Amino acid sequence: MNTSKNIKKIIIKKPLKLDCGKTIDNYPLAYETYGKLNKEKNNAILVFHALSGDQFVAGINPVTNKNGWWSYAVGPDKAIDTNKFFVICANVIGGCLGSYGPSSIDAKTNKIVGTNFPVITINDMINAQYNLLEFFEIDKLYSVLGGSMGGMQVLQFVANFPNKTKTAIPIACTASHSAQNIALNELGRQAIMADKNWNNGNYLNTKSSPKNGLAVARMAAHITYLSKKSLEDKFGRKLQERDGLKFSFDADFQIESYLRYQGNAFVDRFDANTYLYITRAMDYFDLAKQYNGNLSNAFKNSKTKFFVISFTSDWLYPTLENKEIVIALNAAGADVGFIEINSDKGHDSFLLDVPDFLSSVKNFLEANY
């Protein structure tokens, strides 16, 4: 979507056979790094972003000019201390901030790839990002971590490359997308596809893109990231800059105005087709199924030390689903710790200033380094 020169990329020549059967090669993978790789090359941490994230984890995102999506957690002296660790994050394939995705230009036709982009999976995303280890000549990462879809990528990474990371922190995630998760994603996709500007994915530029559909998808998703209590505390029934109800369909309530703002802000930085592809990849994620229905087989050969984290008020990827990962790890005899953090901020807790969460991550990373 944005071809800013601030985006670092590697071109991956090695062919990648995707789960759908197609093969891609010579494709770009955009990334960003923070901190310094030490001489021993044993301080590298690969962070995976969630659905709406990108490679700009910390500092100022040069494309949006806003703080990176994990600024609370990543930076000098923070939970993931960039004075100590070398943090790498890539834009997933299918993304829209420099990596190969539906908004890429097809070199042969000079047109936007659109829905000619193959349907990808979390497994494909991980196999593409694994090339970063070769690029930086890192034999073994110190840690892989991420929340939500980032957590799913953590699980897939260890399953695919059991001894390529010393530690792993899957946060607020699941090993298998539930019917409720799929239903919510389908709601978002239908909102996009119902927008006449979507035009079967063949919108030529951002001006004619399905903005309304994407905004509705984002609004619906945003509700799932918050808890009932956080909505109640932040908005309640407060009215938006008015003394009484207007008896119209304007945004009378602050929550309506907030959601409209969130929806509109999102369409300026995100590609609607990317939203379709990435939510699909999440829906297809079922790590147990990849291992003959037994999740613990995914971790059978791993010496990686795990620390699983969930949040009390997260109803999108609730504690119970995170605990299933812990159970599978224990069944495989893996090294695993687990904590459920008290927070009323819902699924979004992992992105926010939740001190118990941030200190837990910091303590784990530093005690095992």
Added chain:
Amino acid sequence: MKKEFQIIAGLIENKSRVLDVGCGDGTLMKYLKEKKSVDTRGLEISKNNVRDCTSKGLSVIEGNAEKDLHQFPNLSFDYVVLSQTLQAFYNPEKVMDELLRVANKAIVTIPNFGHWKVRIHLLLKGTMPVTKTLPNEWYDTPNLHMCTIKDFFNFCYNKKIELYKSIALNGEKISTINSGNINIKNFSSELGIFLIKK
């Protein structure tokens, strides 16, 4: 480290796999890991304690022994440790079964309700005993199933659980418990430490 933990550590072989149920702040686990190269895991109900353990580099799962022991496969540990917690469960019998399922051997310690100070307290004062090892009042105690070390001794006998080692602790004084001296030890000991196997 307190005497109880020193005795427990002495019962555990080097380089074994140990699950510490109710591991608290991880003092025992850290000792076992550092001094005896033990591969340790902990199960702990308090979030603060889990965070403490994490900052010591220990792998601890937040959970409750009554609900969360089922996730560990049969005999996945050489030893499971349960320190002064058995009396706090709704169903201690079920927890005992689970402990002896997940590990080859269990080390269980029992704060002794048969200790003479406890008996005298109840006899003379007529109120629920409050002592050094039983510091809570009746209304705020986590202990639901208090027992004496003789009760536990008999429990193991009836359940056909083998008692490998039975140790009595009174202050800093250590002695061995056997079927011949159980009545005396049940009177004189504050704590019983048992290494058992099903």
